[in-house]
Amino acid sequence: MTTGIITAATVLRQASEPDPGPEELTVFWPLLVQLGWFLAGFSAVVLIGWLVVQPVLRRAVRRRNRNNPTLQAAVVLYFRLLVVLVGTLVGVALAGYGELLGDSALVISAVALAVGIAAREVIGSLVSGVALVLDPEFNVGDHIKWNGGEGTVQSIALRITRVETAAGELVTIPNTILTAHEITRPYGRGNHRIVQELRVGYESDLDDVLCQLIEVAGETEGILTDPPPAAYVDELGDDAVSVRVHYWITDPTRRDVFAVRSAYARAAKDRLEAEGINVSPPAERELSGRIRLSDPSERE
Template sequence: MVPLAAPTASLQRALEPDPGPEELSVLWPLLVQLGWFLLGLSAVVLIGRLLVQPVLTRAVRRRNRNNPTLQAAVVLYFRLFVVVVGALVGVAVAGYGAFLDDSALVISAVALAVGIAAREVIGSLVSGIALVLDPEFNVGDHIRWSNGEGVVQSIAFRFTRVETNDGELVTIPNTILTAHEIVRPYGRGNLRIVQELGVDYADDLDEALARLTDVARETDGILADPPPSAYVDELGDDAVSIRVRYWVADPTRRDVFAVRSAYAKAAKDRLEAGGITVSPAAEHELTGRIALDDASLRD
């Protein structure tokens, strides 16, 4: 008896029955649920991208024109948020809302674990949102905080970059800026500047005060109202300490340095022209005896 050859793969596929209505009826509910999920996800994503995102982008750009880093971060986080919300809506529309209700405890536990593990990151994000919403904190501001000072270059949700007076770029976590006081010395109205110098005790103090006040009135950048003033501050060991007080309107740090330098130079020239000694050298009278240890010098 001759054995029969095994059927080939093509012959097996030909012998297999085509999927009929019964097989399709089993898959149909799954296809319907998948369609509803994609429909819910797509609807939320489209609404977020086409309607909400342009409004949000314009608002952020209007509030932070000089901060493209923040604008890009807002768009990125918003898109992630829209995708997550769209996925939840899709699951609910597909008929799996009961699954979310049953898993609420598990989801809460996972969220708690993630929150504990990422508490520093979340704290920085919350602090970043607070800085973004603060109308008095902007890119280009000169700020002074507990560990230094400089000009704000960019504001992100987690950190802020500041260029220091030495030209270094410092990345500061937002939690530090929101937990401590921030001083904005420049660009917030009139700034009062106080400069100190010393004159000799033998000089005429009234003449020195009058000359210092006149120089302040004549220096470019110094306001006439409020008027500048000079007064004796302290009687030191070697000189009389004088303070000069004047105001500069809406200055930047560079403006302040320029005005201080111009005033100091003009004040020095004016005082020396009147025979007034600026910052006299310290003099100390020494008394006592000198002992010689070399025997040859005693002979």
């Protein structure tokens, strides 16, 4: 009997409570409006950044760094993160919380300062990486010389650059090092001049030697005829005459330079020896004095 009375009371109470209607939902309307403004601002920034700015940025990076997909992906990733951050700030401001951001400016500045001090080397590398990305004269495949050595650039990231040395070693260089010191690009910038030096004996006809060396340069594959090769007497040494040959090859790599130098050196040696010209004569010294010999048994 008691159970029946409780059940009936519960049913009557539930029946007396009205269902939520539009009037009750108006309480949430301001929150929905703020959410809508946030989504509108966030979506606008993200869509403009990803659909309009990102393709332009991707084409610019690809045009200057065609052989570096690692860098292209890194730039796009960092740009997307930046767009999301900016979109969030714009959405918060449109939602009516701009004053909250203003009140938190001091806290945000303090946090940014602490993060900057803790990660100054990483941030410096990122800034240097952006500088290298924007430099049209620095690309994957370039042969470079820097303070620590030389090699061919394999990849450029926003924080580090990887260079392969002539010995096949892969060196990881922080970008701050490459932007803080001078970088030399000996090859790959149009015609490249090669200077080779050799020594001949004093008894050689120097005019004939110079003519022979120029002719060999004109006959060697890969050496340009314009500008024409040239040969000069460089130095009168103690034992031989030093002769220097200048010639040009077009837009070479390090491997091309070694190949042409080797081919020319072999051809020049064969030509001069065939003409009876003494190449790299041995050093001669005239000694004077006395040599004293003693019998070891006399010491005993």
